[in-house]
Amino acid sequence: MQTLIWILVFLTTFCLMEFMAWFTHKYVMHGFLWSLHRDHHHKDHGSWWERNDFFFIFYALVSIGCFLLWRYEDVWIGLPIGLGIFAYGMTYFMVHDIFIHQRFKIFRDANNWYSKGLRRAHKIHHKHLEKEEGECFGMLLPPIKFFKTK
Template sequence: MVLLILKYLLVTLITFVCMEGITWLTHKYLMHGFMWYFHQDHHQPKYPHKFEKNDVFFLIFATPSMLLFFFGLAYSGLNSLFFIGLGFFIYGVCYFLIHDVLIHQRFKWFKNTKNKYLIGLRKAHKVHHKHLGKDKGECFGMLFVPFKYFKI
């Protein structure tokens, strides 16, 4: 039983870590590629709307997690698919907290952080947003960014 729990924890952790690479690739090649139509307003000066077209990516990225939860429980009880979905979900929650709450301040929860890691994430994302177009972007990841952004 303990080995099974460790296996599922490891599956969840590996999935979480792999999601950073998937995020980088989808951000660079899809969101700044053929799906730019949805992502473009996110790179423009803010207009007085609560939502952006970019928010559609929440649904796009949440769907695989929900499907993995469903198929991970539906046929044989708890299995690896469920924990892969859990890794997706946990990454999505972290992404929301970092991107929408910390960086873009859509919710004013972490406004005055002194944490060097969080400040570094914010700096890297500002570098990403200095480009208003879809080309010449940098810093496409979210949780793992180059060390140079953590220097003060």
């Protein structure tokens, strides 16, 4: 029974991170921390690293904090929450940074209905180069309208 609860907490955390990513993107990245996110929309730098990558570091620290609570303070829920945040972060990195933005040149030939929908939704977001009017979608589950087969 305990294992089932841990798995449930992990899956709930993973799913809640989709909301957190949307919320953070809409109200923080396109809000008061636009100065860090701007270089993600304006490729006016020659570096692989973007100031936008600091958001990844923030969530990594939250995940590490959960692991530390579990390990040193015996807070059992810290482990499944930390793993859920970590798993979402890895998934986000694979989908957003590797698949969509091609920071590493792999998954270029993926051309199924889901990959086309993800690319289409992200392209809509990046058509706005400024802070305002940047439509925000979930990374893994953008609106169903982007998953047309035509």
